[in-house]
Amino acid sequence: MKRAIYPGSFDPVTFGHLDVIERSLKITDELIVGVLQNSSKNPLFSVEERVTMLKEATSHIPHVRVEAFDGLLVDFAVKSEATTIVRGLRAITDFEYELQMSQINTALNHDVDTVFLTTRLQYAYLSSSIVKEVALMGGDISKFVPENVMKRVYEKFKLKERV
Numbered sequence: 579m580k581r582a583i584y585p586g587s588f589d590p591v592t593f594g595h596l597d598v599i600e601r602s603l604k605i606t607d608e609l610i611v612g613v614l615q616n617s618s619k620n621p622l623f624s625v626e627e628r629v630t631m632l633k634e635a636t637s638h639i640p641h642v643r644v645e646a647f648d649g650l651l652v653d654f655a656v657k658s659e660a661t662t663i664v665r666g667l668r669a670i671t672d673f674e675y676e677l678q679m680s681q682i683n684t685a686l687n688h689d690v691d692t693v694f695l696t697t698r699l700q701y702a703y704l705s706s707s708i709v710k711e712v713a714l715m716g717g718d719i720s721k722f723v724p725e726n727v728m729k730r731v732y733e734k735f736k737l738k739e740r741v
């Protein structure tokens with residue numbers, strides 16, 4: 579059985595992430611969505627909140643598990659008995675960093691490979707940061723994130739009128 583890990587901050591999960599999750603299941607039997615705990619990015623949502631939102635948003639997709647992790651991604655892969663890491667590529671600007679990460683991960687563990695899924699054009703502009711920015715200014719984010727996530731983002735920003 580093939581098992582892959584899709585790691586990220588998911589602060590919060592967007593339709594772009596969900597598209598990568600669904601498409602990953604064409605190349606793996608089981609997908610573990612790994613939510614990075616020790617993000618230096620000062621996330622808006624706690625790791626527990628991010629895991630909960632992802633679990634809710636993926637509950638209809640079979641063969642997906644959501645887990646928090648910290649430390650080295652390759653160690654999490656070995657512990658999870660996964661040999662593939664899935665990452666999404668939106669634009670050329672993602673590429674340099676992603677290439678470096680995949681190479682360092684291979685240097686750390688030769689048995690773990692990274693595959694890249696290019697984003698669907700309709701989600702190419704989408705990022706967790708842009709969603710938060712739009713929401714903070716009171717904009718409509720219903721096209722970018724699932725409903726459960728939308729409610730939590732507006733609650734965080736205390737935009738009750740939007741909930």
Ligand code: ADP
Nearest residue numbers: 585586587588594595665666667697701704706
């Ligand atoms: P990071 O892991 O850099 O904190 P994210 O949690 O936002 O980034 O994203 C996790 C993974 O999903 C990364 O591989 C990222 O490139 C990818 N991703 C993010 N947004 C999209 C999108 N709109 N379409 C496809 N892939 C995406």
